[in-house]
Amino acid sequence: MLARILPRLGSGASALLGPGDDAAVVAAPDSRFVVTTDLMVHGPDFRLAWSSPFDLGWKAAATNLTDVAAMGARPTALVVAIAAPPETPVPLLEGIADGLRAGLDALAPGAGVVGGDLSASRVLTIAVTAFGDLEGRQPVLRSGARAGDVLAHAGARGAAARGLALLFEQGRDASGEPDADLAAALRRAHPELVGAQLAPEPPVAAGVAAAVAGATSMLDVSDGLAKDAARIARASGVGLDFDSGALGDEPRWALGGAEDHGMLATFPADAALPEGFERLGVVTSDAGVVSLDGRPIDPGGWDPFADWDGQAG
C-alpha cells in the first residue's frame, strides 16, 4: 500500500534521503531545525461525511506548517504516519496523500514528505511531524512581547469556527448524523466559511515575513484569538488589548473561533507591518490580561478531552 502512496508525495528540496530506508536524512543548513507534531483523529478532529480524504491531507499539512511558520521558520519537510482500519479502501489513503501534496505545494513550495508509517487501527488517525529552517534567524517565541508593541494578525478570523457551526447546524440529517450531501451543499453556499474549516489556507509565508520584520512574539492561532492571545500574555508577562473596531462585525467569532491558523504577532511600535498583517491592538503592562477596548475578557477555547462528545461519523 505504501508503494502506491509514496510516489504521490514528492520528498522535496530538503530531502537528502527520502522514504525507503530505516530513516530519512533532511538538510538543516542552519545547524538547527524546528519541529512540531500533531495528531488528527477521526471523531474529535474530523468527520468523514464532511471532510474528503483530500481535505484531511490538506488540513494535516496546513495545521503543521503553520506551527513551523509561527516560529519564523521556513517549512522544509514532513513525516506522516497514518493508522487506518484494515478495510480502508486504498483510494482513501491516496486521497489523503494527494491532499498533503497539494497543501504543501500551495502553502510551502519546495517542502515535501520525507518519510512515513502505515498501521492498522479501528480509528483513522493521521500523525504529522513538520520541520523548518530558521535561515540564521532566532526563533520568534511567545515570550518576547513588550508593553508598547503593536498587536497584529494575518489570516482569517472566525471563518473556520463559523464553518464548523454551519456543519453542526445544517450538515447533519434528521437523526443528527453527519451527512455528506448536506455538507457539500453547505460548502457550495458558503465556500469561504466551510472551506476554512475543512481545508484551511493559512498564511504560512507570513511567519517568515513577520520574523524578518522584527516580530517580538508570535503564535499560530489554533484555539481562537482570545485564548491564544492569553498564551502570549502569560509567556511574555504582558497584557494584550484588542481594539473592537479592528475585529469586524463579528467580534465574538473573531475572538473565540478556533482553527483559523492565522499568525498572531507583536511588533515594535515603529516597525512596518509585513504584507498580510493588520493591526488589532496593543501590548500593555497588565501581566497576563487579555482585554477588548481595555475591558478584560475571559478566553475560552476547545479542549478535546472536555469537549468531544464521543461521536465520529
Add this chain to the structure above:
Amino acid sequence: MLARILPRLGSGASALLGPGDDAAVVAAPDSRFVVTTDLMVHGPDFRLAWSSPFDLGWKAAATNLTDVAAMGARPTALVVAIAAPPETPVPLLEGIADGLRAGLDALAPGAGVVGGDLSASRVLTIAVTAFGDLEGRQPVLRSGARAGDVLAHAGARGAAARGLALLFEQGRDASGEPDADLAAALRRAHPELVGAQLAPEPPVAAGVAAAVAGATSMLDVSDGLAKDAARIARASGVGLDFDSGALGDEPRWALGGAEDHGMLATFPADAALPEGFERLGVVTSDAGVVSLDGRPIDPGGWDPFADWDGQAG
C-alpha cells in the same frame, strides 16, 4: 494533563528550545538530521493486559531509536504524540512518559523529548518521531552491500517473537482474553523472552559503532532476520547467505521472529566487527536471494493489514 507529563520528560542535550511554544528547536551540528516515525496502536501493536504503560513508553522509544541507529546516526531527540480515550487515567499517561524517559536514558543517554501533542481517540495510539545526528559520516543505507562482504548481526534473535508466542499461548484466560496476571507470571518465568517482546533492549549504540567500523549496509530487524535480509538483498542487488551454525538451536525463530530490533549489517571482508556483532554469513552475487547454507528460503513476516485479527484487550 500535558503539564503533568512534560516535566517527566527531559528535553535533552540537543534541545535548543523544548516544549511549550508552537514548535521546538533542535541542534543539528552536522547540518543534516536523520528522522523516522512510527505508530503504536492498541490492538495490532500491544495489549494493555500484557504491557504496562511503562513498557509502552519504553518500547516506543526503543523501536524508534533503533531506526535512527540503523542509519549509523546518534539519536538526539524525540517528539511524541499520544491519542487516548477521554476516560484514560492520568497515571497511565504518566507511566508512558516514565517509560519513554527510562528507555531514552538506557538506550540513548543525552537524548530527550523536545515536543508533543495529546489528543482524544477511542483507541490509545502513540506516535513517535525520532531524530539523530550523523556526526559527519555518510548514512549507512540498505543498498550498499557488496558480494564478498561479511553478514553480521548485533542483538537478540527470535526472543521477542518467542515471548509473544508465550503470551498468546499462556497469557490468555479460558475465553481467549489477554490476562494481566497470567502475563505477569509468564514474565517472571521467562524474563528474557517476554521482556524482549514487551520492553526490548535493542543494541542502539551498535549502530554508530557499525558505521564507524565501515558497515556497507545496515537495517533494524523489525520483521525477522529473513524478511529484513531480503530488503538488503533487493536494495543492494546481492544475495545474503546465512550460516545455520551461527543461528543457534532455533534457526526458525532466529530467521522468522519479528520485533527483535537488532542491527543487521554487512561489512567489508577484512573489517574488524565492532563489539556486539556476530558473523552470521556472507554476501553473495545472487541478486535478491536470501539463503540458508546456500539453499534459498522464503522470507515471511508480519503485516498488520493482513495479520491483525481485530482484537485488542
